[in-house]
Amino acid sequence: MGRWFKQLEFRWSARPAVAAVFPAPEVEVPTHDGGLTAWCNETAKALGLPELSRRVRVSWNSRMRTTAGRAWWPDRLIELNVKLRDLAPEELWRTLKHELAHLVAYERAGRKRIDPHGAEWRAACAELGIPNEQPYHTLPFKGxxxxxxxxxxxxxxxxxxxxxxxxxxxxxxxxxxxxxxxxxxxxxxxxxxxxxxx
Ligand SMILES: [Zn+2]
Ligand SMILES: [Zn+2]
Structure with missing residues (x-):
């Protein structure tokens, strides 16, 4: 309960002063689809979003060109570019958190319309440990x-x-x-x- 309040506070503060509420277990999590999905399940659950926790899925997409990741809501699906496997693991985690932050923001907003990279998304990014994330999806795969x-x-x-x-x-x-x-x-x-x- 205490933690939930902390996160609510966090959610509404314009400039989150606290660093990562959610230090991701970067090393322990296996990066096959199942491992990433499981990480998202647990993270959504800990953020008090049971439906997102139940339904979120992560899959690799081999047809993506320069887009690193994509989040689908209400499907609650995250697609990651397979080329992320060739880059530093931080890129994969950053992309996964960026996309999960979209789903967290949409899940909380429900039917309310929100800006894709607006305050709700930035707050979710901060909670997921990427407080300075930019609305930037393209990785240097091409060129x-x-x-x-x-x-x-x-x-x-x-x-x-x-x-x-x-x-x-x-x-x-x-x-x-x-x-x-x-x-x-x-x-x-x-x-x-x-x-x-x-
Ligand atoms: Zn985005
Ligand atoms: Zn412009």
Missing amino acids: RRLKRNYAYVCPNCFETIRRVKPIRRAVACYACCRKFNGGVFHARFELIEQKVKV
Whole structure:
């Protein structure tokens, strides 16, 4: 009971000060489908979401190209790109938590409409131990040979821009500036640098 209250508090605080309520057992969990599903079952249960716990499933998708993961609600299905197996395990866990956070947010919201990467999702990310997660789904699967090691994402449309060299000045999303600001730079669409492992 005490823990649930703590999480409610957590859920509604705009800036979660506490680190991981949920330190994932990174090492112990086997990363085959069953192991990941079991981890999601337990995590949802501990967050007080019995239906999500019962129904959540994780599966590997071999047809995904650059998308790392996807969450389906109300199906409560998480699909992970098989290429995640070739990357550092942190990438897999980060993606899994990112997607589970979507399901947690939707589960709590019920019929209420919420922003996919809004406050509810960010709160769920914090509870799952990824407090600074960005709404960023693309991993450097493609273009690896070009060594475009720098990735930037638009905070508005989430379009990702990859560069060989880092951008040293304030750059905003061209599409969004054009659509919403008459083609003039606006800080609201300033690109955010992504930390990616290539
Ligand atoms: Zn997302
Ligand atoms: Zn944009």
